[in-house]
Amino acid sequence: MNIVTIGGVTVGLCILAHYVTTWWPGMKALRKDPAKHAAALLPFLAAWAYGVLTILGVGGLIGWIADTTLWISNWLGDVALVWGVGGQAGQNVARATYLPLTQTGGALVLILTVGLIAAVKKSQHGSDIKRGAWCGITLGTSAGVAGFAAVPLAQAANWLGATVYGAFA
Known part of the structure; x- marks a missing residue:
C-alpha cells in the first residue's frame, strides 16, 4: 500500500474544492429545493466512498490501480507544492492504522467496481463518479x-x- 503525502492530500482536496465549487447552486436555489441539490452530490459521494475502500489494502488489479493513482497524485501534488508555491514535498501524512477488508469485504469491492465501471460508462454523472x-x-x-x-x-x-455471502452459505 502506498502512503499519501501532503501533495497527494492536496490533490484530493483540490478535486473536492473544484467539485463543491462547480456544484454550488447558490444559497437562494439551495433554500428553494435542498433535496434536489443535495441529491446531485450522491454520485460523487458514493464514488468517494468506493475510492476510500479501494485504497484500504485491496490487492490485485483493483489495488494496483488505486495504488498507482495515489502514487501519481502524490507526485503531481508534490510537484505543484514545490514549483507552484515553493513548499516542500514528500512529508508523510498517512494514518497510523486502518481496518483492512475481509475476504467478503474485498469481494464486495469487486462487485462495486463492476457497478462503478458500468455507471461511468452509462450515467450522465460519469465525470462526477471518476472525480x-x-x-x-x-x-x-x-x-x-x-x-x-x-x-x-x-x-x-x-x-x-459477510451478510450477502452468508445468505448463500
Whole structure:
C-alpha cells in the first residue's frame, strides 16, 4: 500500500474544492429545493466512498490501480507544492492504522467496481463518479479530514459482504 503525502492530500482536496465549487447552486436555489441539490452530490459521494475502500489494502488489479493513482497524485501534488508555491514535498501524512477488508469485504469491492465501471460508462454523472473515486483514493489514508471515514466504510463493507455471502452459505 502506498502512503499519501501532503501533495497527494492536496490533490484530493483540490478535486473536492473544484467539485463543491462547480456544484454550488447558490444559497437562494439551495433554500428553494435542498433535496434536489443535495441529491446531485450522491454520485460523487458514493464514488468517494468506493475510492476510500479501494485504497484500504485491496490487492490485485483493483489495488494496483488505486495504488498507482495515489502514487501519481502524490507526485503531481508534490510537484505543484514545490514549483507552484515553493513548499516542500514528500512529508508523510498517512494514518497510523486502518481496518483492512475481509475476504467478503474485498469481494464486495469487486462487485462495486463492476457497478462503478458500468455507471461511468452509462450515467450522465460519469465525470462526477471518476472525480469522486480519485478524491477518495487520495484522501482515504490521510490522517486529516477524510481519514475518519476509512474505518466505518471498511466495517460497513466487511459487514455487508459477510451478510450477502452468508445468505448463500
